[in-house]
Amino acid sequence: MAAVTVPLPKSKASKRTRHETILFYTCIAPFILGILFFDLIPMGASLVLSFTQWDILTPPKFIGLQNYIKAFTQDPNFPIILKVTFKYALVAVPLRLASGLLLAILLNEATRGVGFFRTAFYLPAIVSSVAAAVLWTWILNPVYGPVNGLLALFHINGPQWFTDPKFALWGLIMMAPWGVGGEMLIFLAGLKGIDKQLYEAAELDGAGRLSKFFKITLPMLSPALFFNLVMSVIGALQSFDTAYVISTARAGTLGGPLKSTLFYMIYLYNRAFAGSEMGYASALGWILFAIIMVLTLLVLRSSSLWVFYEAERKH
Amino acid sequence: MKKLLFALSMLVIASMILAACAPTTTPVPTQAPATAVPATQVPATEVPTVPQLSGTVRVGSWDSADALTPFNNAIASFKVAYPGVTVQLEDVPTGYGDKLLAEFASGTAPDVFQVGDGDVAKFAVQGVFEPLDPYIAGTKGNDPLDTSVFYPAIADIGKVNGTTYLLSKDYSPLMLYYNKKFFDAAGVAYPTANWTWTDLLNAAQKLTITDASGKISQWGIQLPDGWGDPLWTRGILPIIYQNGGDIISPDGKTVTGYLNSDATVQALQWYTDLFLKSKVAPSKADVAALSGQDLFQTGKAAMLWTGVWPLGGYIKDTTMNFGTAQLPMGKQRANSICWAGFAMYSKSQNKDAAWAFLRWIGADQGAQAFADYALTAVKAIADSQGKTTDPYYGPVMADLANVHPLPDFTTMKFNDCLNTPFMAALEGYFANGGDLKTIMTGVATAADTCLSK
Numbered sequence: 082m083a084a085v086t087v088p089l090p091k092s093k094a095s096k097r098t099r100h101e102t103i104l105f106y107t108c109i110a111p112f113i114l115g116i117l118f119f120d121l122i123p124m125g126a127s128l129v130l131s132f133t134q135w136d137i138l139t140p141p142k143f144i145g146l147q148n149y150i151k152a153f154t155q156d157p158n159f160p161i162i163l164k165v166t167f168k169y170a171l172v173a174v175p176l177r178l179a180s181g182l183l184l185a186i187l188l189n190e191a192t193r194g195v196g197f198f199r200t201a202f203y204l205p206a207i208v209s210s211v212a213a214a215v216l217w218t219w220i221l222n223p224v225y226g227p228v229n230g231l232l233a234l235f236h237i238n239g240p241q242w243f244t245d246p247k248f249a250l251w252g253l254i255m256m257a258p259w260g261v262g263g264e265m266l267i268f269l270a271g272l273k274g275i276d277k278q279l280y281e282a283a284e285l286d287g288a289g290r291l292s293k294f295f296k297i298t299l300p301m302l303s304p305a306l307f308f309n310l311v312m313s314v315i316g317a318l319q320s321f322d323t324a325y326v327i328s329t330a331r332a333g334t335l336g337g338p339l340k341s342t343l344f345y346m347i348y349l350y351n352r353a354f355a356g357s358e359m360g361y362a363s364a365l366g367w368i369l370f371a372i373i374m375v376l377t378l379l380v381l382r383s384s385s386l387w388v389f390y391e392a393e394r395k396h
Numbered sequence: 397m398k399k400l401l402f403a404l405s406m407l408v409i410a411s412m413i414l415a416a417c418a419p420t421t422t423p424v425p426t427q428a429p430a431t432a433v434p435a436t437q438v439p440a441t442e443v444p445t446v447p448q449l450s451g452t453v454r455v456g457s458w459d460s461a462d463a464l465t466p467f468n469n470a471i472a473s474f475k476v477a478y479p480g481v482t483v484q485l486e487d488v489p490t491g492y493g494d495k496l497l498a499e500f501a502s503g504t505a506p507d508v509f510q511v512g513d514g515d516v517a518k519f520a521v522q523g524v525f526e527p528l529d530p531y532i533a534g535t536k537g538n539d540p541l542d543t544s545v546f547y548p549a550i551a552d553i554g555k556v557n558g559t560t561y562l563l564s565k566d567y568s569p570l571m572l573y574y575n576k577k578f579f580d581a582a583g584v585a586y587p588t589a590n591w592t593w594t595d596l597l598n599a600a601q602k603l604t605i606t607d608a609s610g611k612i613s614q615w616g617i618q619l620p621d622g623w624g625d626p627l628w629t630r631g632i633l634p635i636i637y638q639n640g641g642d643i644i645s646p647d648g649k650t651v652t653g654y655l656n657s658d659a660t661v662q663a664l665q666w667y668t669d670l671f672l673k674s675k676v677a678p679s680k681a682d683v684a685a686l687s688g689q690d691l692f693q694t695g696k697a698a699m700l701w702t703g704v705w706p707l708g709g710y711i712k713d714t715t716m717n718f719g720t721a722q723l724p725m726g727k728q729r730a731n732s733i734c735w736a737g738f739a740m741y742s743k744s745q746n747k748d749a750a751w752a753f754l755r756w757i758g759a760d761q762g763a764q765a766f767a768d769y770a771l772t773a774v775k776a777i778a779d780s781q782g783k784t785t786d787p788y789y790g791p792v793m794a795d796l797a798n799v800h801p802l803p804d805f806t807t808m809k810f811n812d813c814l815n816t817p818f819m820a821a822l823e824g825y826f827a828n829g830g831d832l833k834t835i836m837t838g839v840a841t842a843a844d845t846c847l848s849k
Binding site (some may be wrong): 136137138139222223224225241243244245246334337338339340354355356357 | 501518523823
């Protein structure tokens with residue numbers, strides 16, 4: 082900057098540049114400010130708070146790593162919330178991906194009513210999760226619900242679902258594939274992008290439906306699968322709203338019955354607001370952040386083995 | 397230049413956003429101070445001194461829908477008496493406690509706010525309540541209050557260690573509802589004030605009807621465990637007290653010897669046996685399966701053990717033929733209570749006006765508005781409504797004398813150290829069985845450790 086010594090005459094071009102600069106910063110300012118005020122500053126605050134004992138009402142007290150030590154060595158609920166959350170993620174994530182892919186393939190193959198079905202399949206994704214949770218308490222209602230009604234046709238006495246500790250988490254897992262509209266759309270976009278010539282060439286070589294799916298569709302879709310996998314893992318580990326609504330809607334305790342739906346985030350919320358342990362809740366938040374970070378990195382690292390980018394191959 | 401422009405544009409936008417986020421603090425009053433209350437508007441209990449009050453009073457409540465009617469009525473009558481003060485009702489039906497905590501942290505809680513009995517001990521310790529005694533005595537504010545207008549037992553709930561922090565909003569002891577038609581059909585005499593536990597069990601057994609397929613079509617009694625409400629500890633405390641037991645020491649420091657005492661365990665055994673052994677009461681799962689239905693109103697339960705809250709609706713329902721009674725006696729007569737009150741925020745910017753409104757809804761014309769919807773702590777209002785002699789409300793009012801102090805008030809750690817683990821242990825007992833004495837001793841030992849921290 083200091084090197085520019087000769088004052089240049091003001092041209093129309095530089096005026097326009099300045100104008101564009103202002104416009105640029107004005108346009109991105111909301112995003113920068115949003116991230117600053119609603120993400121970075123609160124994150125920084127929660128990191129600081131995670132080293133304190135804070136009941137919200139009296140000033141925070143610095144206690145070093147005590148909150149982290151408590152989580153890993155003293156809190157009997159910590160292994161439970163990890164177990165519940167991972168059990169849910171391990172089943173719900175593959176279930177979501179598989180059902181999203183299946184719906185996308187169906188839509189891709191369909192020749193009539195595509196618009197209708199695309200809307201119908203996507204619709205649950207825009208329903209508020211609270212409304213969905215209430216709806217599912219009826220679908221899985223032990224007496225009046227259609228699921229147990231169907232089981233009764235086969236003379237099976239359906240479970241009590243959300244009031245039975247053995248089934249409550251499975252009830253939530255059953256809900257997981259319901260709102261896969263977002264994943265489905267990403268898969269569908271991926272499917273539309275696959276060159277038809279690849280299938281034609283494979284057919285000429287005598288490839289069947291299955292080998293076309295595994296040799297062409299799946300590899301070509303792997304970037305979409307990769308993206309959906311990362312997002313679903315993050316989403317599943319942060320599960321909160323449905324379990325919150327369902328476990329408090331009926332007579333029972335948060336995360337009940339018998340802690341069978343005590344998700345990581347539910348426990349975090351409970352510590353923060355019911356237990357007035359904001360510092361400990363912040364530490365739990367950072368531990369979950371680390372877990373998600375590590376898992377996402379693992380998926381990223383493994384991606385070179387199974388994600389196929391056509392653009393990269395062309396070099 | 398670019399940098400300067402950037403900084404400027406950021407500043408402009410930041411100020412816009414900050415302005416939007418800023419808490420709506422008490423606006424500067426624009427009206428002139430109000431003149432004296434017109435003679436026709438003199439409140440029932442006491443004549444307030446010249447209320448030269450102004451500004452805004454924010455009022456926090458978790459109520460919603462119909463339950464807001466008394467608020468609106470009370471605010472309307474307050475506006476006439478204190479024209480200079482604007483009352484702003486902030487109703488937060490879900491997550492009220494969370495929002496209140498966040499507002500305490502940022503110092504922006506409402507001037508007057510509703511408090512449930514479970515939060516009183518915690519809030520009192522944390523200093524968010526303004527002590528009300530100076531206002532009651534008249535050394536602060538403009539309107540002293542004669543506290544003899546209240547039922548003493550109810551007014552005492554608003555005190556912690558002798559300091560008054562809250563005025564009562566409404567309350568309810570537990571009571572028994574019974575369906576007269578079902579009692580007549582089964583040839584069982586109606587419950588009386590002298591009913592014992594044995595009478596209740598015998599009646600419940602006769603009133604439980606199993607249909608041809610082996611399913612229960614009519615339960616003898618719906619108990620607190622089946623309310624569909626997580627606050628059911630309160631509902632079973634009377635049984636423990638009636639047997640001479642307790643769950644925590646009066647000083648709030650010891651649980652062992654109380655929760656696992658023979659008297660308490662025996663009471664819990666009797667209570668849980670109603671579900672597990674004699675099977676006269678619908679379990680949580682049964683109630684959840686019938687979610688949305690009032691089992692007593694729809695004729696699926698012959699008796700109901702709960703508070704006064706459904707009574708108004710039942711009286712209006714002309715198809716119902718029911719009666720109410722005091723809870724049965726155990727070894728002694730005892731009851732518990734569910735209570736809500738109003739407190740003043742210790743950081744309120746407009747305390748005199750906040751007190752005026754608090755007094756209005758706690759003891760004055762505003763209390764009348766609330767009395768139309770729930771039981772009032774003001775004796776004269778309850779008497780004028782005929783509540784003590786009412787065939788439905790009378791039995792509840794008669795039991796007021798037997799209400800025990802709330803265990804929640806003994807320690808701010810009550811919920812975390814005792815109530816939550818106790819509910820979890822009972823939930824576990826319902827699901828897996830076991831020995832109640834051993835289970836409660838386990839809860840008590842852990843609770844003592846938790847309380848000593």
